[in-house]
Amino acid sequence: MKINKLFTLILVLGAIIFTSCSDDNTPDLPKGDYDKGILISGEGSGSTGSISYVSNDLTTNENLIYKKVNNSELGTFLQSIAFDDDSAYIIVDNQNTITAVDRYSFTKKGEITSNLETPRYMVVSNDKGYVTNWGTTEGFVAVFDMNSYSFIKKITISTGPERILEKNGKLYVSHKGGNGSNNVISVIDILTDDVQEIIVNDKPDEMFFNNSGNLVVLSEGKAAWTKDETLASISKIDLNDNSVTKMEFKDGEHPSLMVFDNNIIYYNLGSKVYKMNTSETSLSSIEFLTIELFTTGYSEFYGMEVKDNKLYALSTRFSDLSELKVFNLIDNSEIKTIEAPIGASKIYFNN
Secondary structure, eight states: OHHHHHHHHHHHHHHHHHHHHHHHHOOOOOSSTTSSEEEEEEOOSSSOOEEEEEETTSSOEESOHHHHHHSSOOOSOEEEEEEETTEEEEEEGGGTEEEEEETTTOOEEEEEOSSOSSEEEEEEETTEEEEEEOOSSSEEEEEEETTTTEEEEEEEEOSSEEEEEEETTEEEEEEOOTTSOOOEEEEEETTTOOEEEEEOSSSEEEEEEOTTSOEEEEEOOOOGGGTSOOOOEEEEEETTTTEEEEEEOOTTOOOOOEEEETTEEEEEETTEEEEEETTOSSOOOOEEEEOOOOSSSOOEEEEEEEETTEEEEEEEOSSSEEEEEEEETTTTEEEEEEEEEETEEEEEEEO
C-alpha cells in the first residue's frame, strides 16, 4: 500500500514538474505575420481603403496588408475595425460591408453584405456584433450572430450614430449626427432593447470608460462655418444615474480627438495636444506636443493613440500616403515617422 502511494506521488510530482518545465519553455511565438504590432486603417479617398502594419519596435512596416493576403480590395471608405478574440472586423461604410479576417494573419474568414446602411463602428459581446448605422431615414444598431454572420435584428435609435461601447449588458452610442448634428448618447439595454437618451453638447463622438467607471465623452460642438456655432465639451456621465458633469471649451475651440491611458485624458485642438488627469474638473490650458503636418497640400491631425509612454499621431493626407509619428511621452521627443495609408484615421494595437 505504501509503495502504491509512493508511486502515485512520484507520478503526480513528475507531471507537475513536466508541466512547469513545458510552460516555462514554451516560446511566445507570433500567431501570424501581423501579430505583436500596430495596425493603421486608412479610409482611402479616390482609392480604396487599406490597412498598414508596424511592428511594436517600429523597425518593420508594411502597407496594403489585406490586399496582399487576400488579393482583393476593401473599397472606400474604411471607417473602423472591431476586434473579438482572434478575429478582426473591417467596416467599410461606403460599401456597406463588414469583412471578417484572422486578426494575426489577415486571411479573410467571411463577410456581411446586407442589412447595413452606412455602417460606422461595431462592438462584439457574447458572439453578437452590434453595428451603428447612419441609415437612409433613421439611425439604427444592426445586430448579427458573429458565428454565422447572420442578421438578427435592428434597434432604431436617434440620427447619426457613431461610436459604440458595451458595459454590464448595456450599449453606449455617441450620436455625432451624420451629415448634420446631434447631441445625445443612447443607452441600449441588450436584453430588452430599451433605449434611453442622455443629452450632452453637440456632436459627441469619441468616448471611453475611466477608472471610476464613468463614461467620458468628447463633444466637438458645431463649428463657426455652420453659422450656428456651439461650445465643445468633455462630459463625464455617472452610469449609476446617467447624470452629466461637463467641462466646456472656449468659443472657437473644437477638439476632434480624445484618448485615455493610465488615468490621463489626451485631446487635441488643431495640431496641438493637451493632457489632464481624469479627476481634474477644468480643462488644461498648456499644450505639451504639437504634431507637425505636411508642409504642402492639405493634411490634418486625424488620429491619435497612447500606449506604454508613447503617443502615436497620424498626419493624414487624402491625396497620398499619410504619416504615423511616434513620440516618447517621458521627454516629448519624436522617436520616428513612418509611412501610413492614404486617409489614415485609426490606430489599433494588435497584441
